[in-house]
Amino acid sequence: MARPQDHPLSSREILDEVTRAHNSRDVVDVEEETVKVVVFTLGQRRYAFPGQDIKEILPDCQVYPVPSLPGYLPGLINVRGEIESAVDLRPFLGGTPSGPGRVMMAMAQRGDFRAGIIIEAVEDVTDLPKSRIKPALATLTGPARDLAAGEVDLGEGQTATLIDLEKLAAMVTL
Amino acid sequence: MQASIFPLPMLFFAVGGIHYGVSADQVGSMASLDQAGQDRPLWFHQEMGYDFEPPYRRPTALRVRTTRGGLFTVIVDDLEDMAEVLAEDIRPMPPLAAPHARGRGLWGVIPRGERLYLLVDFALWPRRKAA
Numbered sequence: 445m446a447r448p449q450d451h452p453l454s455s456r457e458i459l460d461e462v463t464r465a466h467n468s469r470d471v472v473d474v475e476e477e478t479v480k481v482v483v484f485t486l487g488q489r490r491y492a493f494p495g496q497d498i499k500e501i502l503p504d505c506q507v508y509p510v511p512s513l514p515g516y517l518p519g520l521i522n523v524r525g526e527i528e529s530a531v532d533l534r535p536f537l538g539g540t541p542s543g544p545g546r547v548m549m550a551m552a553q554r555g556d557f558r559a560g561i562i563i564e565a566v567e568d569v570t571d572l573p574k575s576r577i578k579p580a581l582a583t584l585t586g587p588a589r590d591l592a593a594g595e596v597d598l599g600e601g602q603t604a605t606l607i608d609l610e611k612l613a614a615m616v617t618l
Numbered sequence: 619m620q621a622s623i624f625p626l627p628m629l630f631f632a633v634g635g636i637h638y639g640v641s642a643d644q645v646g647s648m649a650s651l652d653q654a655g656q657d658r659p660l661w662f663h664q665e666m667g668y669d670f671e672p673p674y675r676r677p678t679a680l681r682v683r684t685t686r687g688g689l690f691t692v693i694v695d696d697l698e699d700m701a702e703v704l705a706e707d708i709r710p711m712p713p714l715a716a717p718h719a720r721g722r723g724l725w726g727v728i729p730r731g732e733r734l735y736l737l738v739d740f741a742l743w744p745r746r747k748a749a
Contacts, residue, residue: 508734509636510715512667512722517715520727520734527727527734529714559714618717 476573481596483570483604484550484563487539492596492604493550493561501566502549505530509544516616519544521560523551531559531616533607536587557613572596577606590615625702628728629680630735632696633662634672639728639735642700646681646689653679659691665743666722682740692740703728708737 480495502523507530509519515535521528530549532541542562549560576599580592584605593608627642659679663672674695681689709727711719719725723742728735 506732510719510724510736511636511663511669513715513718517718520712520715522729522734525709525729527709527712527729529712531714556713559712616714 476575478571479574479577480569480571481604481606482550482566483568483596483598485565485567486563487534487537489537490567490598490602490604491533491537492606493552493609494593494606495569497552497554497609499551499553501563502551502560504546505549505560506546507544507562515541518542518562521549523560529559531561531612533561533591533612536591536612536615538586538588552609554609554613557609557617559616561612568598570598572598580605587615622705624705626704627700628703628737629700630698630730631678631694632698633666633674633694634668634670637698637733637735638694639703639737640680640740644682644740646683648681648697649679651677651679651693657689657691659693660743662692662694665692666738685741 481492482495482498482501483490483492485491502521505521505523507519507521510517513519516532518530518532518541521530528551530547531552533539534541547562548564548566550563550566552559552561576597577594578597579594580589581595584592588605591605591607591611593606593611596604596606598604628639629642629645630637630639632638672695674693676697677693677695678697680692680694682692683689707728709729710716711724711726719736720742721744723739724736725739725742726737728737
């Protein structure tokens with residue numbers, strides 16, 4: 445479509461506009477530090493992990509039961525020959541543990557803590573400005589509050605509770 | 619130089635759909651349930667703290683040797699096979715599970731095909747330690 449100008453658009457003008465757009469984005473990037481989050485659902489609620497804590501997602505992972513483990517440890521998983529513990533957050537978040545079976549698993553690691561954490565679905569993996577992470581909701585109570593590092597504003601009125609892996613490690617490690 | 623204990627013969631079985639391995643060195647003999655003898659046997663699932671009553675389809679009585687030279691009987695199910703394993707076949711129990719599992723004598727894991735076999739040491743069972 446022709447523009448209401450007296451000369452056709454040159455490639456130089458287009459390139460200048462592209463450069464301005466890129467520079468403008470760079471300015472935003474410098475001003476707003478971002479953090480990667482992995483947004484997931486569990487028990488029909490939305491949660492998030494800091495992206496740096498999640499090494500991989502295993503979409504269909506067998507949990508092998510072990511007798512006498514507490515409800516938040518439903519068993520073991522075999523990740524390419526390495527045996528890891530499975531962790532179920534639901535007992536801490538007010539839900540019912542799922543028990544052994546095939547599940548989606550987020551492989552989490554921070555420091556010495558390493559485990560597969562049961563999730564239901566990954567909704568998004570995204571970079572968000574740090575300013576979008578707010579303090580944990582005052583309405584959170586009990587262990588859920590103890591696990592929360594904050595509330596992530598995902599936009600359009602959507603939020604997710606950010607899980608603090610260090611706090612989780614402290615709760616599940618004897 | 620001390621001789622290696624590997625390859626180590628292990629006896630594999632299952633109880634309630636969970637698979638286990640035990641060093642064959644701990645097992646003195648095996649018999650069917652009706653030939654288990656006069657002493658009161660221990661049912662494997664009870665000693666392991668199962669939260670359900672598993673059906674025993676093919677129960678077998680293992681005569682387990684204690685370090686003090688005694689014997690006791692453990693009823694297990696679904697005896698699968700006896701096989702030699704190498705040190706590299708055995709994985710330690712992961713740190714999160716280990717403190718809970720050790721109380722039931724579970725000390726390691728062997729992946730075999732699509733299954734995980736939990737390694738049990740009868741000598742670590744609380745009742746055995748108290749005996």
